[in-house]
Amino acid sequence: MKQLEYLIAEKLLKVKAIKLQPNNPFTWASGWKSPIYCDNRKTLSYPEIRNFIKIELARIVREKFDEATVIAGVATGAIAQGAMVAEELGLPFIYVRSKPKDHGLENLIEGDLPPRSKVLVIEDLISTGGSSLKAVEAIRNDGSDVIGMLAIFSYGFAVAEKQMRDAKVECVTLSNYDAILNVALETDYIAESELKTLQEWRHNPSKWQPSVK
Numbered sequence: 001m002k003q004l005e006y007l008i009a010e011k012l013l014k015v016k017a018i019k020l021q022p023n024n025p026f027t028w029a030s031g032w033k034s035p036i037y038c039d040n041r042k043t044l045s046y047p048e049i050r051n052f053i054k055i056e057l058a059r060i061v062r063e064k065f066d067e068a069t070v071i072a073g074v075a076t077g078a079i080a081q082g083a084m085v086a087e088e089l090g091l092p093f094i095y096v097r098s099k100p101k102d103h104g105l106e107n108l109i110e111g112d113l114p115p116r117s118k119v120l121v122i123e124d125l126i127s128t129g130g131s132s133l134k135a136v137e138a139i140r141n142d143g144s145d146v147i148g149m150l151a152i153f154s155y156g157f158a159v160a161e162k163q164m165r166d167a168k169v170e171c172v173t174l175s176n177y178d179a180i181l182n183v184a185l186e187t188d189y190i191a192e193s194e195l196k197t198l199q200e201w202r203h204n205p206s207k208w209q210p211s212v213k
Contacts (some may be wrong), residue, residue, distance in 0.1 A: 001199050001200055003179075004056060004102075004174060005173075005175045005176055005179040006046070006174070006175075006179050006182065006183055007052075007151070008056070008152070008174045008175035008179070009029070009175045009179040009180045009182070009183040009184075010183050010187075011049045011052065011053075012038075012040070012043070012044070012153065012175065012180070013180065013183060013184060013189060014049075014153075015042050015043060015045075015046050015049060016042060017038065017039055017040050017041075017042040018036065018038045018153070018180060019036065019037045020035060020036050020046065020184055020189060020190055020194075020198065021035055021036075021037075022190065022194045022197040022198055022201075022210070023179065023194070023210070025210045028034055028198070030206075032205055032206055032208075033208060033209060033210060034201065034205065034208075035197060035198055035201050035210070036155075036180075036198070036201075038125050038153060038155075038205070040077060040081075040124040040125055040152045041077055041080070041124065042151060043138070043152075044081075050084070053081065053152060053174065054081065054084040054085055054088055055088070056112050056174055057081065057085045057122065057150055057152075058085050058089050060090040060119055060150055060172055060174075061085065061089060061150065061203050062089070064148065064170075064172060065120045065147050065148045066147075067118050067147060068089075068091065068118055068119065068120035068147060069091065069092070069117050069119075070087035070091060070092045070093070070094060070113060070114075070117045070118070070119045070120070070137060070144070071083075071085055071089065071091050071092070071093050071094075071115075071116045071119075071120055071122060072093075072094050072095060072096055072109075072113075072119050072120070072121045072122065072135065073093070073094075073095040073096070073121075073122050074095070074096055074122070074123050074124075074131065074132060074135045075095050075097045075098060075125070077094060077124035077125060078095075078122045078123050078124045078151075078191075081093045081122055081124060082095060082122035083095075085122055085150075085187075089100070089121040091128045092111070092112065092113060094109055094110060094111030094112070094119075095109075095110050095132075096108065096109050096121075096135035096138050096139065097109075097110065098134070099132060103158075108138050109139070109142055110137060113139070113142055114144075115142075115143040115144065116143060116144060116145065117145070117197040118138050118144070118145050118147050119145065119146050119147065120146075120147055120148055120149070121136060121146055121148070121149040121150070121151065121169075122149075122150050122151070123141070123149060123150070123151035123152075124151065124152050124153070125151060125152065125153050125154070126149075126154035126155065126160055126171065126173060126181060127155055127157065127160065127190070128159050128160050128163070129157075129159065129160035129161075129163040129164055130156055130163070132149060132151075132168050132171075133163055133169070136149070136167060136169055146169060146193070147170075148169065148170040148171070148172065149164075149169050149170070149171045149172070150171075150172050150173070150174075151171065151172075151173045151174070152173065152174050152175065153172040153173060153174065153175050153176065153180075153203060154175075154176050154207075155176075155177050155179070156176050156177045156202060157179065157205065159204070160170075172210065177202055181198055181199070181201060197210075197211065
């Protein structure tokens with residue numbers, strides 16, 4: 001049986017939640033040029049894949065983070081996945097905004113989070129780790145403990161791994177960049193000649209520039 005990271009990679013590529021374009025790169029909001037684009041919200045439109053991801057996330061919570069008393073989704077990409085995992089586990093759900101609401105109660109955390117809760121954070125994607133760790137900080141500042149983070153996919157950037165270690169957050173992902181490249185190569189989504197470019201980007205994404213043809 002295939003490892004989970006490869007099964008997830010196949011599903012993400014199949015529904016174009018992840019796209020690889022080494023010769024026609026995307027431009028991220030940060031300004032970085034990138035041969036890959038990830039939008040895991042696309043998986044929500046496919047019930048079979050949506051359910052598979054929910055079940056695997058919930059399984060890992062039971063196996064590795066069974067002391068969790070609250071599930072938190074990071075807005076906006078992981079709200080749906082987080083809510084589904086909380087439903088599967090029968091646990092309370094909250095979500096964390098990227099910034100406080102500009103009206104009403106000006107909440108940063110939406111939902112009821114009892115003090116000293118043990119919170120498992122759900123993310124759809126780990127990039128540099130910055131936005132994910134802002135959610136962790138908000139939960140900790142509110143008086144609760146973050147026992148870990150679960151994500152569908154990670155680019156595997158060294159900066160993200162360092163930030164998670166420094167923040168003492170155990171982070172587990174269903175799939176990763178290496179698995180995507182392996183599956184893409186096996187299925188002829190990319191050519192062998194494109195693999196080096198894709199690997200080079202991950203090592204220095206902020207400085208990477210596509211080759212001029």
